[in-house]
Amino acid sequence: MQIKERGQGKMAGWRDPDEQRSWIRHNKTRALINKQVELKDAIAKYVQDGDYLALGGFGHVRTPMAAVYEIIRQGKKNLTLACKTGVHDSDILIGSGCVSKLEVAYAFAEELRGLCPASRRMVETGKCEVIAEISNAAFQWRFLAGMMGIPFIPVRNMMGSDTFRYSSSIVVENPFTGKSICLVPSCNPDIVILHVYRCDIYGNCQIDGTMVEDFELARAARRLIVTTEEIIPTEQIRDKPWHTVVPYFLVDAVVEVPYGCHPGTMPYLYYFDEEHIGEWLQVSRSEEGTKAYFQKYVFGIENHYDYLEIVGGIKTLHYLKKLEEMRTPLKAPWLNK
Secondary structure, X not given: OOEEEEOOOOOOOOOOHHHHHHHHHHHOOOOOOOOEOOHHHHHHHHOOOOOEEEXXXXXXXXXXXXXXXXXXXXXOOOEEEEEOOOOHHHHHHHXXXXXEEEEEOOOOEOHHHOEOHHHHXXXXXXXXXXXXXXXXXXXXXXXXXXXXXXXXXXXXXXXXXXXXXXXXXXXXXXXXXXXXXXXXEOOOOOEEEEEEEEEOOOOOEEOOOOOOOHHHHHHHOOEEEEEEEEEOOHHHHHHOHHHEEEOHHHOOEEEEOOXXXXXXXXXXXXXXXXXXXXXXXXXXXXXXXXXXXXXXXXXXXXXXXXHHHHOOHHHHHHHHHHHHHHHXXXXXXXXXX
């Protein structure tokens, strides 16, 4: 197969598919065992310095923010972060100094809320490096190829663009037609963290609404931590097996963390905390303000429940719940099927 062009981006997260299959076979149990642990224990055990990390959700929606804060609290270092559509989650992680390398589809802005001073400052000062760029679709295809156990996936986009130029993809001659085709390398992250609506103690997970690329991420990951709004009995999971989008044998740890994506939104449960996001964007304009934020909301407290108290406690959480109920007065019809 003739290689016509190579992207300039550095490869990250790629593994030989046979090695990945062998590792999974020897390190992941198929046993139906209780995987419920405390958040601090899950992060301590499964997130290692230097890991390639991918987070579930999309933008500010259903992102595992409680886990992000715990990663910072434990001082994990030299992470490579997959910024699929990285907004508050990536900005917080990068701004904390936990991340040294980035593969980026979208980052450095919190959507309509404005640019991200903290993460932009880390890159501009050389403390964090963008090692590759990629399109949102191609990022998802990297995880799809990793899930499928193939080394790359052929696509018909990015060619001729700067996105391709700064990616780790290659353009080759299609052996069937002789035309050009782009090959996107597979990705098997060291650690993936998802936040879901509910699961059982074994890790059978249910997600209401769109999964974005969480379906592929869960199956491409080496280690998978699931944080959940609630743990429910296995009997309820089995009553509606078609709702289980992540099966137990993919999961390494289950952590119950209500309001686990605050200040993001959990559709049908609670809305964005715009006041808190605005506070971060304001104070993170300076290094001093950034440090003060982390001292108040991360290092100065013990856990996620302390965090919920200092962001406003039951009053704020009830308000965010009511906002979401006003936005979606009718529950999605598929939730009751």
